[in-house]
Amino acid sequence: MKLAVAGKGGSGKTTISATLSRLLARRGHPVMAVDGDPNPNLSVALGMSREQRESLMRVPKDIMEMKEEGDARRLVMTRPVEEVTSEYAVEGPDGVSLMVMTGVDHAGAG
Amino acid sequence: MRGLLGELATGNGGGNAENGETVTLTDMEASIEHMSRATIRHVDAVLMVTEPYFRSLETVGRMAPLAKELGIPHVWAVANKVRSARDEEIIRSYCAEHGVEVGGVVPWDEAIQDADREGRALMDYEPAAPAVVAVGGIADLLENNVGGGNGRGERR
Numbered sequence: 001m002k003l004a005v006a007g008k009g010g011s012g013k014t015t016i017s018a019t020l021s022r023l024l025a026r027r028g029h030p031v032m033a034v035d036g037d038p039n040p041n042l043s044v045a046l047g048m049s050r051e052q053r054e055s056l057m058r059v060p061k062d063i064m065e066m067k068e069e070g071d072a073r074r075l076v077m078t079r080p081v082e083e084v085t086s087e088y089a090v091e092g093p094d095g096v097s098l099m100v101m102t103g104v105d106h107a108g109a110g
Numbered sequence: 111m112r113g114l115l116g117e118l119a120t121g122n123g124g125g126n127a128e129n130g131e132t133v134t135l136t137d138m139e140a141s142i143e144h145m146s147r148a149t150i151r152h153v154d155a156v157l158m159v160t161e162p163y164f165r166s167l168e169t170v171g172r173m174a175p176l177a178k179e180l181g182i183p184h185v186w187a188v189a190n191k192v193r194s195a196r197d198e199e200i201i202r203s204y205c206a207e208h209g210v211e212v213g214g215v216v217p218w219d220e221a222i223q224d225a226d227r228e229g230r231a232l233m234d235y236e237p238a239a240p241a242v243v244a245v246g247g248i249a250d251l252l253e254n255n256v257g258g259g260n261g262r263g264e265r266r
Binding site: 002003004005006007008010011012013014015016017019020021022023024027029030031032033034035037038042044045046047059063064077081084093094101 | 131134138139157158159165169188191216222229232242249253257
């Protein structure tokens with residue numbers, strides 16, 4: 001199940017994202033939370049310890065590259081996803097894993 | 111980012127296969143219209159969190175058609191910081207006018223600010239807070255409606 005949580009800044013989307021992640025994990029789902037906000041604070045909302053937060057590294061942009069396919073462009077992984085998650089995902093309360101993305105490229109494929 | 115999300119969706123995303131499909135939940139930048147379409151195209155559901163104010167609702171009004179155009183199977187508004195029946199009504203009527211389903215109503219909850227002041231998770235600060243209960247309802251909604259057509263309602 002892949003979910004995206006969006007909303008105007010200050011709408012409370014991070015609190016809802018964190019609480020939903022924790023609840024789904026408690027119900028037995030493996031949960032991978034991804035912080036895609038340029039001002040990331042999902043780690044705190046998830047209740048990660050200072051130690052867990054300090055071990056978080058942002059996933060660099062170069063794990064993906066833009067490929068031209070005819071008139072379409074798409075992002076493809078440059079490294080296996082297992083490698084990326086094992087290097088960058090940090091496990092927090094209730095077993096929720098978190099990855100923090102580096103600023104998303106707005107000029108990407110439209 | 112879509113590349114990563116797409117990959118996480120197809121494999122088990124590094125999760126424990128015994129426990130079933132990994133849930134990938136992305137806390138997006140404010141609004142999906144700022145993201146490249148390629149980023150969001152492959153999600154199963156979008157939750158658009160909104161407060162009972164016009165400018166917040168307008169964001170929903172702009173995002174919903176884009177999400178639907180991209181073919182995202184489930185697009186829900188989530189009413190947040192709702193203090194009164196009037197607040198809820200404002201959100202419900204806006205969403206009805208714009209053809210957006212309301213997936214949950216989360217009440218205004220002092221526990222959120224209190225937890226935030228202490229730098230703690232709401233789940234740890236007050237696990238039975240009304241806002242947590244309401245988000246539990248959203249988890250029910252997702253388990254029952256999203257996820258490879260094999261509904262996970264039985265997991266509750």
